Amino acid sequence: MNLNPNTPIYIAGHKGMVGSAIWRALEAKGYIHLIGRTSKELDLRNQQAVQDFFSKEKPEVVIDAAARVGGIMANNTYPYQFLMENMQIQNNLIDTAFHSGVEKFIFLGSSCIYPKMAPQPLKEEYLLTGPLEPTNEWYAVAKITGVKACEAIRKQFGRDYISLMPTNLYGPFDNFDLKTSHVLPAMIRKFHDAKHSDLSMLSGVEAGSKNSPVELWGSGTPMREFLYVEDLAEAVVFALENEFQDNLYNVGTGEDLTIKELALLIQRIVGHTGEIFWDSTKPDGTPRKLMDVSKMTQAGWKAKTSLEDGIRKTYQWFLEHQDSFKEVKI
Numbered sequence: 001m002n003l004n005p006n007t008p009i010y011i012a013g014h015k016g017m018v019g020s021a022i023w024r025a026l027e028a029k030g031y032i033h034l035i036g037r038t039s040k041e042l043d044l045r046n047q048q049a050v051q052d053f054f055s056k057e058k059p060e061v062v063i064d065a066a067a068r069v070g071g072i073m074a075n076n077t078y079p080y081q082f083l084m085e086n087m088q089i090q091n092n093l094i095d096t097a098f099h100s101g102v103e104k105f106i107f108l109g110s111s112c113i114y115p116k117m118a119p120q121p122l123k124e125e126y127l128l129t130g131p132l133e134p135t136n137e138w139y140a141v142a143k144i145t146g147v148k149a150c151e152a153i154r155k156q157f158g159r160d161y162i163s164l165m166p167t168n169l170y171g172p173f174d175n176f177d178l179k180t181s182h183v184l185p186a187m188i189r190k191f192h193d194a195k196h197s198d199l200s201m202l203s204g205v206e207a208g209s210k211n212s213p214v215e216l217w218g219s220g221t222p223m224r225e226f227l228y229v230e231d232l233a234e235a236v237v238f239a240l241e242n243e244f245q246d247n248l249y250n251v252g253t254g255e256d257l258t259i260k261e262l263a264l265l266i267q268r269i270v271g272h273t274g275e276i277f278w279d280s281t282k283p284d285g286t287p288r289k290l291m292d293v294s295k296m297t298q299a300g301w302k303a304k305t306s307l308e309d310g311i312r313k314t315y316q317w318f319l320e321h322q323d324s325f326k327e328v329k330i
Contacts, residue, residue, distance in 0.1 A: 001060065001103045001160070003241060006262075010035040010059035012044060012093055013066030017173040017229050018108060020064055024054075025233035026240075035059055045088040047096075054100045061104045062097045063236060064090060064146075070180040072135045072217070072285055079138040086142035094149045098159070100127050105161040106239055107150045109143040111225075111289050112136045113251070115164060121292035124165075124248045126270035133286045151247045161243050165237060167252035167291045171229030171310065172317040176325050184311070187263055188318055189212045191272040214267075217282035220260030225252050229308035231303040238301045252291035253303045269311050308324060 001007075009026065014036030026034055035057050042053055044066055055192075068085045075082055090107065097105050114122045115130030127147070132140045150161040174185040181189070194212040228301070235251045263276055272309035305313075 002057065002090050003061075003250075005030050005121065005191055005229070006033050007061060008033045008035060008057065008059045009061040009063065009208070009240075010057065011063045011065060012089075013064070015039075016065060017171060018169065018232065019063075019065035020173050020235050021171065021229045022065055023235035025230070025237050027115065029237055032298050038067060038186055044092055045085060047088075047092050050092040050096050054096050058100070059097075059102060061106075061240065062093060062102050063106045063108075063240070064093050065107075065108050066093070068173075069139070069142075069182075071182045071186065072283060074180045075136040076283075079106055082136075083138040083142050086139060087145055090142070090146040091149070093117065094146065094153070094161075096299050098153055098157070098161075103159055104240065105150060105153075105159070107146050107161070107163045108236075109147055109163055109165045110139070110289055111165055111167045111252070112140040112286075113144050113147065116286050117182075120288050121254065121290040122250065123292045124246070124250060127248070135283055136209075147248060154247050156223070160243060161247070162239060163248045164232075164239060164251050165291075166235075167225040167227050167289070168249075169227055169232060170227050173271075174229075174314065176322075183259065184262065184266070185314070185318075187216065187266045187314055188270065188311075190216070191267050191270040192318065192322075194274055194313075195270060195272045211272050212276055213275040214272065215277045215279055216263055217279055218259065218284040219280050220263065221258055221276050222284045222286065223256045223258050223288040223290065224262065225254075226262075226307055226309075226310070227252050227303060228305040228313070231305050231310075235296065235303075238299075242299065244299060246295065249295050250291040250293050250297055251301075251303075252293050253307075254293045254297075255307075256288070256290045257307070265308065266311060266315075269308070269315055307329040 118126040147163045170184040170295040175181045176189045199213040
């Protein structure tokens with residue numbers, strides 16, 4: 001399709017961490033006809049509401065950054081919501097976009113779509129080759145159906161519907177609610193809170209001594225890859241402005257580290273000086289999730305923000321917005 005600054009582009013989930021980063025990236029590239037609705041303005045789980053919205057706004061491009069998301073605890077506690085609500089959201093968007101004649105659709109998923117014990121690094125062709133990680137399989141199954149729906153439309157009707165699977169994301173507007181957040185923002189919050197807690201109230205602790213200890217889940221041995229959300233936004237713009245040959249592409253850095261190494265890095269950036277305790281009774285999740293990003297590299301895109309720089313930027317944003325964090329309830 002022929003893109004221009006006035007092409008109507010609908011970003012579903014434009015107020016979230018991912019959607020807002022995509023919005024900023026598109027604005028920076030000169031796109032001026034960006035369309036967004038909050039969840040209060042448009043319930044994406046409501047098929048009729050979505051159809052009415054498309055009829056009125058007539059978007060020519062749809063970027064699906066809307067999802068029910070959360071960490072291990074949230075996925076384990078609310079499996080039905082993570083399965084059903086995500087399928088409702090993406091099914092309504094994909095099907096309505098298709099029937100409305102939308103030629104370009106970018107579906108965003110997650111690296112959790114790949115089997116728990118798939119070979120590392122994770123290649124796109126490993127999809128549906130083995131069992132999923134039990135702690136987030138509900139979310140993963142929903143996202144797999146979205147990938148397959150876009151693939152089916154591409155195969156049967158020749159539409160430019162593609163799926164981008166980012167690795168673990170972090171950055172401005174992340175969720176820092178400890179009950180529902182992912183590991184990296186949860187660590188930022190925990191180390192920051194422990195750094196500023198009042199140790200003088202604890203028995204046997206002298207004022208001015210080390211910060212309060214921080215307890216983290218699991219053993220710290222699993223390895224994870226992290227991508228700064230503004231890098232993902234640049235990847236989405238790249239996918240929008242270029243025609244890809246396949247339907248599924250991994251988006252990441254191609255580099256990982258242990259959760260324990262991540263904790264030490266965040267502890268240093270935050271400036272926390274207390275101890276770290278690991279609760280090995282809590283689940284670790286998948287042992288390793290490293291993305292093979294060679295397809296995106298060959299297409300011409302590569303991440304540019306280092307993990308340390310990204311965490312520093314994220315912590316600075318955290319400090320500037322800590323009085324206005326949203327509570328993420330399910």
